[in-house]
Amino acid sequence: MSPARRRCTTETPRKTALHAWHREQGGKLVDFAGWELPVQYSGLLDEHRAVRRAAGLFDVSHMGEITVEGPGALAAVQRLVTNDCARLADGQVLYTVACREDGGVLDDLLVYRRGPERFLLVVNAANSDKLAAWVARQLGGAAAVRDASADFAQLAVQGPASRELLLACPLLAPAADALRGLPFYHFAELQIAGEPLIVSRTGYTGELGFEFYLSPALAPRLADALLAAGRPCGLQPAGLGARDTLRFEASYCLYGHELDEQTDPFEAGLFWLVKLDKGDFIGRDALRARKDAAAARRLVGLALPGRKIARQGFCVFAGDEPVGAVTSGSFAPTLERSLALALVSRGAAGAALAVEVRGERLAAETLKLPFYSQPALRA
Amino acid sequence: MSDIPGQLRYTREHEWVSVEGAIATIGLTDYAQGELGDIIYLELPETGTHVGKGDPFGTVEAVKTVEEIYAPVTGEVLETNAGLEAHPELVNQAPYGEGWLVRIRMSDPSELEQLLDSEGYREQVGE
Numbered sequence: 001m002s003p004a005r006r007r008c009t010t011e012t013p014r015k016t017a018l019h020a021w022h023r024e025q026g027g028k029l030v031d032f033a034g035w036e037l038p039v040q041y042s043g044l045l046d047e048h049r050a051v052r053r054a055a056g057l058f059d060v061s062h063m064g065e066i067t068v069e070g071p072g073a074l075a076a077v078q079r080l081v082t083n084d085c086a087r088l089a090d091g092q093v094l095y096t097v098a099c100r101e102d103g104g105v106l107d108d109l110l111v112y113r114r115g116p117e118r119f120l121l122v123v124n125a126a127n128s129d130k131l132a133a134w135v136a137r138q139l140g141g142a143a144a145v146r147d148a149s150a151d152f153a154q155l156a157v158q159g160p161a162s163r164e165l166l167l168a169c170p171l172l173a174p175a176a177d178a179l180r181g182l183p184f185y186h187f188a189e190l191q192i193a194g195e196p197l198i199v200s201r202t203g204y205t206g207e208l209g210f211e212f213y214l215s216p217a218l219a220p221r222l223a224d225a226l227l228a229a230g231r232p233c234g235l236q237p238a239g240l241g242a243r244d245t246l247r248f249e250a251s252y253c254l255y256g257h258e259l260d261e262q263t264d265p266f267e268a269g270l271f272w273l274v275k276l277d278k279g280d281f282i283g284r285d286a287l288r289a290r291k292d293a294a295a296a297r298r299l300v301g302l303a304l305p306g307r308k309i310a311r312q313g314f315c316v317f318a319g320d321e322p323v324g325a326v327t328s329g330s331f332a333p334t335l336e337r338s339l340a341l342a343l344v345s346r347g348a349a350g351a352a353l354a355v356e357v358r359g360e361r362l363a364a365e366t367l368k369l370p371f372y373s374q375p376a377l378r379a
Numbered sequence: 380m381s382d383i384p385g386q387l388r389y390t391r392e393h394e395w396v397s398v399e400g401a402i403a404t405i406g407l408t409d410y411a412q413g414e415l416g417d418i419i420y421l422e423l424p425e426t427g428t429h430v431g432k433g434d435p436f437g438t439v440e441a442v443k444t445v446e447e448i449y450a451p452v453t454g455e456v457l458e459t460n461a462g463l464e465a466h467p468e469l470v471n472q473a474p475y476g477e478g479w480l481v482r483i484r485m486s487d488p489s490e491l492e493q494l495l496d497s498e499g500y501r502e503q504v505g506e
Contacts, residue, residue, distance in 0.1 A: 001393050001411050001439060001446035028413075043471070044442050045417045241416065241443060307420035307467075309440055331419045331442055358438070358445075 016061035017153045017216035021223055025237045033126040035062040037240055044241035048333040051205055051246055054234025055159030057226055058243055060204075060211070061219065064128025064149045066121040066135055073117045076143040080121075080135060081111065082265060082287065084278040088113040093185045093200055096273050097265050098131065099283030103290050104261035105268070107131050108253060110202065112187060120148075120198075120213075124255045138282065153219035157226060158209030158246070160376060161233040166210060169229035171222060175199060179210070184378045193218060204243060206250025208376050249332045251301065251341065251370035257312060257327045258299060258341055266295035267343060269369065297324060298349040301371055302340040302364040307331060310340040310355040310362075316348075317361060323348035326355060332371060339371055340364070380506055381410035384475060388491055389500035390451045395475065396494060403452050403491075406479040407439065407470055410504045415441040418467045423448075423459040423481055430456060430483065432490050437480070439470070452490045454483040 013036040022029060027038030037059065040047060050056050068077055077085045083096035092113055098106045107127040112120040123131045132147035139145055157166060166172055166179050171192055178188035179199065187200035195218045203209030214222060227235060244254070253259045258268050264287065265274050276288050304310055310329035315322050324344030332339045340355060354361040383389075388396045393411035397404045412418065420440040430436045435447040436456075459481045463469060470478035485491075495503060 001407065001415070001448060039443075040416060043417055245442065307440065309419075309442075309445065311445070331440075333442075 014062075016059055017219040018059045018061065018223055021220045022059065022237075027237065027239060030240070032240055033062060033124075035125060037062060038237070040239040040241045041237045044239070044245065045333050047236060047238035047242035048245050050234060050236045051159045051207060051238055051242060052334050053159070055157055055161040055165055055230055055236075056205075056238030056242060057223065057230065057235055058156040058158065058238050059154075059223070060156050060243075061153040061216070062125035063154050064123040064125060064131065064147065065152045065213070066123060066132055067146045067148045068119045068121065068135070068139070068143050070117055070143045072139075072142040073119050076139045076145075077111060077119045077121070078279060079281050080138060081109070082274045082281060082283065083111075084275040085111055085113070085119070086278065090115055091186050091188065093187055093202055095185075097259070097270060098134070099265070099287065100261060101283055101286060103264040103283045103286035105255075105259045105263055105265060106134060106261060108255055108259055112198070112200070114189065127255060151215070152213045153216040155212045155214070155219065155223060155226070156203055156209060157212075157230070157235070158203045158205040158238075159207050159235070160374075161230070161235065162207070162209050165226070165230035165233045165235055168233070169225050171225035182210075193221065204252060205246035206252070206370070206372055206374055206377060207246075208374070208379075245330050245333055248328050248330050248339070248341070249334055249370075249372040251372075254328060258343070263297075263343070264290050264295065266291055267297045267299065269299045294346060296346060297343045298346050299327070299369070300342055300344055300349055300353070301367040301369045302342055302353060302355060303367050304338040304340065304355060304357070304362050304364055306362075307338050308357050308362065309338055310342075310357055310364075314340075315356045316342045316344050316364075317354045317356065318344075318348040318351040321348075323351075323353070334372055339367070341369075381408065381413060381504065382475070383408065383410070383497045383501050383504075383506075385497045387475070388451075388494035388496060389503075390449065390494060391503055392449045394449060394451050396451045396491070398488075398491060401485050401488060402457065403454070403483045403485050404479050405451060405481050405483060407448070407474055408500070409474045410506070412471045412474045412478070415439060415444060415446065417442045418470045421463050421467050421470070421480070423463070424456045426456055426458060428456045430454065448480065450483070451494060452483060452485050453487050454485040456481055457484050458482040
């Protein structure tokens with residue numbers, strides 16, 4: 001193989017509150033979106049399977065948090081995102097995108113309603129600074145907008161055993177009732193060890209799971225407590241590698257792959273995030289026009305023969321005509337197949353497709369999305 | 380810290396070579412398998428193929444990346460590791476043992492002198 005490619009950067013990557021903890025757990029740390037984070041511990045496939053079978057513990061502290069508060073908060077958030085935040089009750093979470101005026105996606109994000117005038121936006125690490133600046137610029141003085149990323153560490157516990165292990169964790173005893181009854185895409189605000197904690201029934205793996213937002217000071221203690229309580233259930237620390245293959249199998253969009261500023265939400269299959277009738281928002285006119293014109297491209301799921309992987313950027317063909325490109329491709333550990341997500345021209349979506357893998361065109365089978373779904377996720 | 384056995388020779392591209400007479404057994408180093416992560420597929424040359432030193436002669440597909448494999452010596456491929464077809468993870472599990480890749484009959488054994496010894500390789504990987 002070629003000599004190891006070491007990334008040259010003049011900027012020191014940021015460290016999460018669990019940096020030392022990752023080293024103790026044998027995590028292999030890499031630079032990811034400006035953060036030093038574990039790509040794996042025991043191995044990507046092992047961690048992936050642990051999450052599908054039992055549970056995995058992820059450090060997702062690199063995600064950005066933006067607070068929007070004050071009398072104009074709801075109107076401000078409504079203007080920023082395509083989904084309808086007026087339908088949120090306190091304690092509910094909404095998945096949405098924020099678009100530019102021309103309908104290109106700036107980021108996909110979660111909106112937490114903490115009160116009638118208190119919203120928390122959770123944005124992608126790579127887009128955190130861009131989004132914080134965009135939100136502040138767009139909202140002017142309409143609401144108090146603050147990049148609160150430094151206030152929060154974020155942990156995710158994902159997998160079918162997650163609820164059970166959280167209930168077995170003594171540190172989370174004050175949260176037991178909330179954890180037991182928390183519906184999908186809802187959250188609770190609690191106190192543990194004298195510190196505030198937000199816990200939500202959200203995640204990025206396609207499994208039953210929970211995400212915790214807490215002070216960086218408390219994060220290593222919670223990570224230790226979770227691991228101690230969860231080991232008997234099969235919980236293991238899991239890295240970014242497994243996080244990506246898990247989200248890929250569940251066919252969740254990843255910014256920079258299925259989504260970017262050149263892609264609109266319709267192309268990425270996110271029709272359900274765009275509420276054109278909710279009132280004005282940034283990008284509404286462009287999105288209405290794009291919807292009427294029907295999306296130029298469509299996201300499709302492909303399966304390749306054998307185990308060669310179609311990676312991002314690989315060309316997709318219908319006959320001899322290039323019709324699009326792979327946005328994400330991987331060996332899917334649960335399904336044990338080589339799969340790919342690809343954006344292809346609308347007309348080609350029903351055609352027989354092939355992917356060019358290092359000079360060789362491999363006939364692909366078109367699969368229905370998502371590749372993997374777990375009914376217990378929403379139960 | 381990677382396992383770098385003292386008795387083997389190494390390329391800068393992370394292949395190892397073990398020599399018995401004119402036959403060189405070739406594999407990927409422990410460091411290489413660690414950098415690649417979980418290996419799911421290998422494409423290796425057919426028996427009888429002639430390979431030249433430094434030529435790419437196969438690919439290793441890991442979940443996160445794909446890399447070429449380069450021939451450390453010139454010669455003819457005598458055998459490829461058939462066990463890797465069903466169990467490519469052997470390269471991760473036993474890179475110097477069951478995870479070997481190919482055996483080559485060397486046409487110019489003096490090429491071995493251009494390879495790194497274990498100390499040189501350890502220096503190269505910075506450990």
